[in-house]
Amino acid sequence: MPIYPNFYQTLSACPIVELRGYAAACGLKGRLYAYLDFAGPTGTARDGLAEGMLALAIEKKKLNTGQPIIEAASGPFAAALTLAGLTAGHPVVLVMPEDAPAMRQESLLRLGAQIIHTPAQAGLAGARALAKATAAEKGWYYMDWLNNDDNPTYHRRVTGPALVRSIAREGSSIVDSIVIGVGSGGTITGVGETVKAWTNDVRIVAVEPYESQALSSGLTGSHGIPDIGFGLVPGNYNSYVVDNVAAVSSKDAQRAAQQVLRTDAIPASASAGAALHAAAKLVANGISRSALAVFSGRQNLL
Numbered sequence: 468m469p470i471y472p473n474f475y476q477t478l479s480a481c482p483i484v485e486l487r488g489y490a491a492a493c494g495l496k497g498r499l500y501a502y503l504d505f506a507g508p509t510g511t512a513r514d515g516l517a518e519g520m521l522a523l524a525i526e527k528k529k530l531n532t533g534q535p536i537i538e539a540a541s542g543p544f545a546a547a548l549t550l551a552g553l554t555a556g557h558p559v560v561l562v563m564p565e566d567a568p569a570m571r572q573e574s575l576l577r578l579g580a581q582i583i584h585t586p587a588q589a590g591l592a593g594a595r596a597l598a599k600a601t602a603a604e605k606g607w608y609y610m611d612w613l614n615n616d617d618n619p620t621y622h623r624r625v626t627g628p629a630l631v632r633s634i635a636r637e638g639s640s641i642v643d644s645i646v647i648g649v650g651s652g653g654t655i656t657g658v659g660e661t662v663k664a665w666t667n668d669v670r671i672v673a674v675e676p677y678e679s680q681a682l683s684s685g686l687t688g689s690h691g692i693p694d695i696g697f698g699l700v701p702g703n704y705n706s707y708v709v710d711n712v713a714a715v716s717s718k719d720a721q722r723a724a725q726q727v728l729r730t731d732a733i734p735a736s737a738s739a740g741a742a743l744h745a746a747a748k749l750v751a752n753g754i755s756r757s758a759l760a761v762f763s764g765r766q767n768l769l
Contacts (some may be wrong), residue, residue: 473554474507475507475518475551475704477506478506478507478514478515478518478654479515479625479629481502481503481504481626481629481630482503483501483503483759484500484501484503484731484733485499485500485504486499486500486501486727486730486731486733486743488730488731488746489726489727489730489731489743489747490747490750491730492726492730493747493751494751495747495751496750497565497744497749497750497755497758498642498714498725498750498757498758499746499747499757499758499759499760500529500757500758500760501727501733501735501743501759501762502630502633502693502758502761502762503762504626504761504763505715505736505739505762505763505764507547507764508546508547508550509543509546509547509682510543510736510764510765511543511547511551511694511736511763511764511765511768512626512654512761512763512764513543513544513546513547513548514547514550514551514558515536515621516544516547516612516618516653517544517547517548517550517551517552517554518547518551518627519556519617519621519624520610520612520617520621520718521536521548521551521552521555523617523620523621524608524610524617527572529608530557530608531608532556532561533556533557534557534606534607534608535557535558535605536548536552536557536558536560536608536609536610537559537560537561537562537598537602537608537609538559538560538561538562538598538609538611538612539561539591539594539595539598539606540561540563541560541561541563541564541567541568541571541696542571542653542693543573543693543764544612545561545563545575545580546574546575546578547611548561548579548612549561549578549579550578551573553578553579556702557608558581559580559581560580560582560583560601560607561575561580561581561582561583562582562583562584562594562595562597562598562601563582563583563584564584564585564586564587564589564590564591564593564594565585565586565593567589569736569745574686578746583601583711584599586595587692591697591698591699593669595611595613595722598611599611604608611735611738612651612653613652613697613699613700613701613702613703614666614701614703615703616619618651618652618653618657618703619652619653619654619656619657619660619705620657621651621653621657622654622655622656622657622658622661623660623661624657626654626658627657627658627659627660627662628661629660630658630661630759631661633667634759639666639668640666640668641757642699642758642759643668643669643755643756643758644669644670644671644672644746644749644754644755644757644758644759645658645659645662645669645671645672645758645759645761646672646674646713646742646743646745646746646749646758646759646760646761647659647671647672647742647760647761648673648674648675648692648694648738648741648761648763649673649674649675649695649696649701650696650697650701650738650763651693651697651701651703652700652701652702652704652705653701653703654761654763655671655673655704655705655708655709656704656705658671658761659705659708659709660705662708665707670749670754670755671708671709671710672709672710672711672712672713672745672746673705673709673711673713674695674712674713674715674741674742674745675696675712675713675714675715676690676691676692676695676714676715676716676720676741677690677714677715677716677717678690678716678717679698679720680712680714681696681697681698681699681700682700682704682706683712685727687699689743690717691717691718691720691721691737692717692720692721692726692737692738692741693736693737693738693764694736694737694738695738696765713748713749715741715744717737717744719738719740719741720737720738720741721740722740722744723740723741723743723744723747724736724737724739724740724743724766725740727739727740727743728766728768733762734765734766734767734768735762735764735765735766736762736763736764736765736766737764737766738763739760739761739763739764739765742761742762742763743760743762744760745760746758746760
């Protein structure tokens with residue numbers, strides 16, 4: 468067994484698991500697979516992404532030693548960035564609306580982040596504007612993860628090649644569909660571009676909440692699937708590598724997450740459940756014979 472130089476080096480080896488129990492419970496004739504990308508401290512794919520984006524910023528000489536990092540975020544990426552930044556010697560400042568959940572803010576402060584508030588009515592746009600302005604004023608590094616090409620570049624370098632290596636068999640693919648929930652847009656863009664450069668025989672499917680369909684209809688609203696469906700089309704989203712968009716209701720996503728826990732012992736989050744539900748539907752409808760869902764988050768059981 469290798470000895471790794473740091474914890475982050477262990478996160479790129481994400482397993483792919485066949486979901487035989489779930490497929491059998493749903494009466495599916497095809498095959499379902501899951502790419503499990505949730506081994507980091509936040510239990511989401513954001514851990515590897517945050518560390519990878521920092522490494523890319525340093526590689527491109529955009530981030531200097533000890534330079535503070537500022538970002539407009541309050542969810543898992545905020546936590547992941549705080550940990551990745553502090554372990555690399557960078558103070559992390561998070562900008563968020565003043566009505567962000569109090570418990571979440573307390574958790575981020577305990578991790579070591581500094582927090583700047585913006586008016587609640589200004590929303591995410593207001594937080595992003597202040598983060599950008601503050602970075603320019605103070606000489607800090609603004610990560611801008613929703614629009615920074617380092618986000619999909621990380622997935623072009625890591626997630627996409629890892630998936631292709633895993634599904635490639637004698638020049639062809641063991642899956643005909645890859646299903647990915649869309650939050651920042653980096654995963655589906657990086658994976659989609661990598662896969663499409665290798666073969667056109669694999670369908671790339673984007674998943675968004677039924678209650679907030681920014682990618683397809685432009686109609687947005689509140690929903691119960693954390694980590695996807697931000698109510699906007701992120702700058703990192705490359706629609707040209709997406710074959711179709713699937714809308715999954717919060718109820719169906721949560722039901723799928725609970726079912727795969729019981730059938731296959733995988734603690735999928737609601738966002739993973741959304742990707743799984745969409746993948747299973749492709750198989751059930753005869754559109755796909757073998758589909759892979761990217762699980763980008765896990766649920767806490769206790």
